[in-house]
Amino acid sequence: MSSPVLTMSGISKSFGATQALRDVSLDVPVGRVLALIGENGAGKSTLMKVLSGAHVPDAGTMTLNERPFTPSGPHDARLAGVGMIYQELNLAPDLSVEDNIMLGQEHSRFGMLNRRAQQAKVREVLELLGHPDLPPSTPVRELPIAQQQLVEIARALASDCKVIVFDEPTSSLTRSDVEHLFAVIRRLKSAGLGIVYISHFLEEIRQVSDCYAVLRDGQSVGSGELSDTTDTDIVSLMVGRDVSELFPSVPHTPGEVMLQVRCLSGESSPVDVSFELRRGEILGIAGLIGAGRTELLRCLFGLDEVASGDAIRSPDAYVRTLGRRRPSYGCSPRRRIAEGFGLVSEDRKTEGLAQSRSIADNMTYSRLKPYSRFGWLNLNRRRTAVADWMRRLHVKAASPEQSVGELSGGNQQKVAIARVLHQEADILLLDEPTRGIDVGTKAEIYRLMGEQAAAGKAIIFVSSYLTELLAVCDRVAVMSRGRMKEVRAAKDWTEEAVMAVAVSV
Amino acid sequence: MSEKPLTSDSQRGPLFADPRFWKRALSMLRPFLALAAVVLLFAVADQRFSEKPAFFTADNFTNVVSQTAIVAVAALGMTVIIIAGGIDLSAGTAIALAATVLAWCLKEDVATKLVAGDSVASATARLKSANDELGRVNKELKALGEKSPGNSVIAEKLLDLGNATHEVERREQRLASVKMVSQSWSKWTPTLAVLAALGCGCLCGFVNGALISVLRVVPFIVTLGTMQLFLGLAKQIASNSTVRPDRASQVPDWFSSLLSIRPETLWLKLPAGVWLTLLLAGLLAAGLHWTVFSRYVFALGSNEATARLCGINVRWNKIAVYTLSGLFVGIAGLYQFSRLTVGNPTSGTGLELKVISAVVIGGASLSGGRGSVLGTLLGALIMSVIGNGCTMLGLENPVQDMILGVIIVAAVTLDQFRQKAVGGRQ
Numbered sequence: 001m002s003s004p005v006l007t008m009s010g011i012s013k014s015f016g017a018t019q020a021l022r023d024v025s026l027d028v029p030v031g032r033v034l035a036l037i038g039e040n041g042a043g044k045s046t047l048m049k050v051l052s053g054a055h056v057p058d059a060g061t062m063t064l065n066e067r068p069f070t071p072s073g074p075h076d077a078r079l080a081g082v083g084m085i086y087q088e089l090n091l092a093p094d095l096s097v098e099d100n101i102m103l104g105q106e107h108s109r110f111g112m113l114n115r116r117a118q119q120a121k122v123r124e125v126l127e128l129l130g131h132p133d134l135p136p137s138t139p140v141r142e143l144p145i146a147q148q149q150l151v152e153i154a155r156a157l158a159s160d161c162k163v164i165v166f167d168e169p170t171s172s173l174t175r176s177d178v179e180h181l182f183a184v185i186r187r188l189k190s191a192g193l194g195i196v197y198i199s200h201f202l203e204e205i206r207q208v209s210d211c212y213a214v215l216r217d218g219q220s221v222g223s224g225e226l227s228d229t230t231d232t233d234i235v236s237l238m239v240g241r242d243v244s245e246l247f248p249s250v251p252h253t254p255g256e257v258m259l260q261v262r263c264l265s266g267e268s269s270p271v272d273v274s275f276e277l278r279r280g281e282i283l284g285i286a287g288l289i290g291a292g293r294t295e296l297l298r299c300l301f302g303l304d305e306v307a308s309g310d311a312i313r314s315p316d317a318y319v320r321t322l323g324r325r326r327p328s329y330g331c332s333p334r335r336r337i338a339e340g341f342g343l344v345s346e347d348r349k350t351e352g353l354a355q356s357r358s359i360a361d362n363m364t365y366s367r368l369k370p371y372s373r374f375g376w377l378n379l380n381r382r383r384t385a386v387a388d389w390m391r392r393l394h395v396k397a398a399s400p401e402q403s404v405g406e407l408s409g410g411n412q413q414k415v416a417i418a419r420v421l422h423q424e425a426d427i428l429l430l431d432e433p434t435r436g437i438d439v440g441t442k443a444e445i446y447r448l449m450g451e452q453a454a455a456g457k458a459i460i461f462v463s464s465y466l467t468e469l470l471a472v473c474d475r476v477a478v479m480s481r482g483r484m485k486e487v488r489a490a491k492d493w494t495e496e497a498v499m500a501v502a503v504s505v
Numbered sequence: 506m507s508e509k510p511l512t513s514d515s516q517r518g519p520l521f522a523d524p525r526f527w528k529r530a531l532s533m534l535r536p537f538l539a540l541a542a543v544v545l546l547f548a549v550a551d552q553r554f555s556e557k558p559a560f561f562t563a564d565n566f567t568n569v570v571s572q573t574a575i576v577a578v579a580a581l582g583m584t585v586i587i588i589a590g591g592i593d594l595s596a597g598t599a600i601a602l603a604a605t606v607l608a609w610c611l612k613e614d615v616a617t618k619l620v621a622g623d624s625v626a627s628a629t630a631r632l633k634s635a636n637d638e639l640g641r642v643n644k645e646l647k648a649l650g651e652k653s654p655g656n657s658v659i660a661e662k663l664l665d666l667g668n669a670t671h672e673v674e675r676r677e678q679r680l681a682s683v684k685m686v687s688q689s690w691s692k693w694t695p696t697l698a699v700l701a702a703l704g705c706g707c708l709c710g711f712v713n714g715a716l717i718s719v720l721r722v723v724p725f726i727v728t729l730g731t732m733q734l735f736l737g738l739a740k741q742i743a744s745n746s747t748v749r750p751d752r753a754s755q756v757p758d759w760f761s762s763l764l765s766i767r768p769e770t771l772w773l774k775l776p777a778g779v780w781l782t783l784l785l786a787g788l789l790a791a792g793l794h795w796t797v798f799s800r801y802v803f804a805l806g807s808n809e810a811t812a813r814l815c816g817i818n819v820r821w822n823k824i825a826v827y828t829l830s831g832l833f834v835g836i837a838g839l840y841q842f843s844r845l846t847v848g849n850p851t852s853g854t855g856l857e858l859k860v861i862s863a864v865v866i867g868g869a870s871l872s873g874g875r876g877s878v879l880g881t882l883l884g885a886l887i888m889s890v891i892g893n894g895c896t897m898l899g900l901e902n903p904v905q906d907m908i909l910g911v912i913i914v915a916a917v918t919l920d921q922f923r924q925k926a927v928g929g930r931q
Contacts, residue, residue: 334817
C-alpha cells in the first residue's frame with residue numbers, strides 16, 4: 001500500500017468546556033478515496049476545519065507530502081495543497097468561470113493580469129476534470145449548481161492540490177449529477193490525488209470510496225477498507241454502545257389525539273408528511289441534517305410556507321394550511337400561538353432569543369397580556385412572575401433584567417423553553433433543545449419534558465442525538481430527504497435501525 | 506448528580522458591591538459626561554480666547570436649547586425607529602413638507618376655505634378682476650359713443666356692460682359672504698394648519714412604514730426614495746417657490762414665539778417649544794419603558810426573527826413605529842415654520858443627518874435594539890453646543906462641520922466597542 005499523502009495524528013481541539021476532538025488520527029492515502037463517517041456533531045467538520053487552517057489544533061501534528069503542515073489560515077492551506085469543497089458553494093456569482101477558478105491565485109505581473117497564462121491554466125484544469133466544455137467566460141451565476149460545483153473543484157485543482165476534501169457534496173445535486181460528480185472524483189483519484197469524502201449516505205460512500213474512518217464524540221473509533229466491512233458494522237461504530245444513566249424518566253401516558261397532520265408539504269421539504277400526536281406524548285423525530293425535520297416544525301408553526309396538506313388540532317381548532325401561499329395570513333406564528341402551539345428554535349442566537357434583551361422580555365414576548373392594561377405594562381407583576389419561572393426551571397442569573405446574551409448556553413435554552421411554557425402552549429415543538437448545552441442541563445430538560453407530558457401536553461422533539469431520542473420519547477419517527485420514513489414506538493427502535501432508515505435514500 | 510457550584514450569575518450581594526451596577530451606571534452617565542466635557546471645553550476656551558466671554562451664560566444657554574428643539578423633537582421619533590432596527594432618511598424633507606403644508610394652510614386661510622369654499626383673499630382678487638372688466642367695458646363704450654356707430658353695436662356693448670355690472674355685484678355679494686364666514690371661522694385656521702402639519706408628518710411616516718413592511722425593502726432604500734418624494738411634494742405645494750403667509754394678519758403671534766428667545770415670550774425661563782419637547786420626551790421615555798408596544802419595538806430591533814417567532818405582528822408594529830415617528834416629524838415641521846415663518850420646501854434638506862447623528866451620539870445602536878430618550882436629547886444638545894461654542898470662539902462654519910464629523914465617527918466606534926462587550930457569552 002502506498003504511503004499516505006496526508007497524515008493527521010493526535011489532533012485535539014476544544015471550545016471552552018466542550019472537547020470537540022480528542023486525539024484523532026487520520027491517514028489519507030495517495031490515489032484513493034477515504035470516506036469520513038460520523039453522526040452530526042461527531043467532529044467531522046471540526047477536523048476538516050483544522051485541516052483547512054480555519055482552526056488551530058490544541059495538540060497534534062499534520063504532515064502533507066512528508067513535510068510538516070501547519071496552515072495559518074484557509075488561504076495558506078489551499079496554497080499548501082489542501083482543497084475544500086463545501087456543501088455551500090463559495091463562488092463569486094457575478095465573476096466568470098475563469099475568474100472564479102483563478103480567484104486568489106491570479107497569474108499576474110506588476111498587478112496586471114496575465115490573461116493568456118490564466119487561460120492556459122484554466123484549460124488544463126478543466127481538461128483534467130474531464131469537462132473541457134465549461135465556457136470560461138460565462139458568469140458563474142448562469143451555470144446550474146452541478147457545474148458551479150465543478151468550478152469549485154477546478155479552483156482547488158488550479159492551486160495544485162494534493163488533497164481534496166468533499167464535505168457532503170451531493171446534498172444539492174440530482175441523481176444524474178451525482179453520477180457525474182462520482183466520475184470526476186474517480187478521475188481525480190486516478191490522477192494521484194488524495195481524496196476525503198464526507199457523507200451521511202452509506203450507499204454513496206460505497207459507490208465512490210475505497211476506505212473509511214469513523215468519528216464518534218470527537219474520537220477516532222475505527223477505520224479500514226470498505227470492501228471488507230458491512231453497513232451494520234459501520235453504523236454500530238457511528239452510534240456507539242454507551243447508554244448512560246442521564247435520562248430521568250417521568251411516567252406519562254399518551255391520551256387522545258391532539259394533532260393530526262395530513263399530507264403536509266412545504267416548498268421543498270417536508271414532503272407529504274402525515275402523523276398524529278397525542279396528549280401526553282413525546283414524539284421524537286430523528287434524521288440527518290437537511291432531512292426536513294426543522295422545516296416540518298416551521299411549517300407547523302407557520303414560519304415557513306406550506307404548499308399543501310393540512311392539520312387538525314383537536315379538540316379546538318382546524319388548522320387550515322391547505323394551499324396557503326401567504327404565511328402571514330391565516331397561518332402566521334401569531335395565530336399558531338393563539339391555537340396553543342409553541343416552538344423552541346434550533347438556533348438560539350439568530351432566531352430563538354433576542355440576545356440583547358432581558359430574560360424577562362424574552363420570556364414574555366409571546367404573552368404580555370397578563371401584565372398589561374390598555375397597552376401599559378405592570379413591570380413589577382411581570383418581574384415576580386418571571387422570577388417564579390426562573391426558579392422553577394433553575395435559570396441561573398442575577399435578575400430577570402439581566403440580558404440573555406450574558407447567560408450560558410444552557411440557561412439561555414431554559415429561557416427559550418420557559419417562554420413556550422409561559423405562553424401556555426400545549427403542543428410544544430422543540431427543535432434540538434439540547435444542542436450545545438452541558439450534560440446536567442440536558443438531564444433537567446429531559447425531566448421537564450417528561451413533566452410537561454405528564455401534565456397533558458404533547459411534545460414533538462427533534463434531535464440529532466439518537467440516544468436521547470430513544471430514551472426520552474414514546475414514539476420516534478425517522479425522516480430522510482423530506483419524507484417521514486417510519487414511525488415506531490421508541491422501544492421498537494435501535495440506534496442502528498434508526499440510522500439505517502435515516503441514511504436510506 | 507451533584508449540584509453545580511453557583512456561577513457568578515447567581516451571586517446576589519449589595520447593589521453597590523456589584524460591578525455590573527457600576528457598569529450600568531457608567532453607561533447611563535456616559536452621555537452626560539460627554540456633554541459636560543464639551544461644555545467645559547468650550548467654557549474654558551471661551552474664557553481664555555474671547556474678548557467678551559459669553560458662552561457660559563444663562564442667555565446663551567436659553568439660546569442653545571431653543572436652537573436644539575427642532576432636531577431634538579425629530580430625533581425623539583428617530584430614536585424609536587432606530588431602536589426598532591430601522592432608519593429614516595426622509596425625516597428632513599418630511600419636516601420641510603410639514604412646514605410647507607402648515608404655511609400653505611395659513612396662507613390660504615384653510616378654515617374659511619373649507620366652509621365657504623373660498624378664501625377672502627381670492628374672493629377679493631376675483632372681485633378686483635371683475636371690476637377691471639367693468640372698467641374696460643365702460644371705456645370701450647365711451648370710445649364707441651364718440652364715434653357714434655350703428656345701434657346694433659352699441660346695444661351689444663350695453664349688454665356687455667350689464668353683464669359685467671352683474672358679475673361685479675355677484676362677486677361683491679360673494680366676498681361679503683366669504684368675509685362673514687371668515688369672521689367666525691378664520692380663527693380656526695391656525696389650529697387646522699397645525700393639525701394638517703401633524704397629520705402630514707404621520708402620513709409621511711405611515712407611507713414609509715407601509716412601504717418597508719409590505720415591499721420588504723430595506724428602510725435605507727425606501728426612505729432614500731421617499732426623501733426625494735417628499736421634497737417634490739413640498740415643492741409642488743409651494744409652486745416651486747416659498748409659501749409666505751402674511752406675517753401681520755395670517756400668522757398668529759404664538760407661532761413665532763414658540764421657539765423665540767425674546768424675554769417677553771419665555772415661559773419659566775425657556776421658550777414654550779422647549780417645554781413641549783421636554784414634555785414629549787418624558788412621555789416617550791415612559792412609553793418606551795412601560796408599554797407593550799415598546800417591548801415589541803425593542804424586540805424588532807434586537808432580533809426580528811425572534812419577534813416573528815413570538816407571534817409579534819412585525820408588519821403592523823413597523824408601520825406603527827414609523828407613523829409614531831411621523832408625529833414627531835410633524836411637530837418638528839411646526840417648529841421649523843415657527844423659526845422661519847415661511848414654508849420653504851428645501852429648508853429640511855440635510856436635516857435628517859443631524860437628527861440621526863443626535864440619536865447615534867446619544868448611544869443608540871444603528872443595528873437596532875438599543876437607544877434611549879435621554880441619550881438622544883443629550884446627543885442633540887451636544888451637537889448644538891459644539892455649533893454654538895465654535896461660533897462663540899469665532900471658528901468658521903467649516904471647522905464646526907469637521908468637528909461634528911469627528912464626533913459622529915467617534916460615537917459610532919465607541920458603540921461598536923460596547924456592542925462587543927455586551928455580546929458576551931454565547
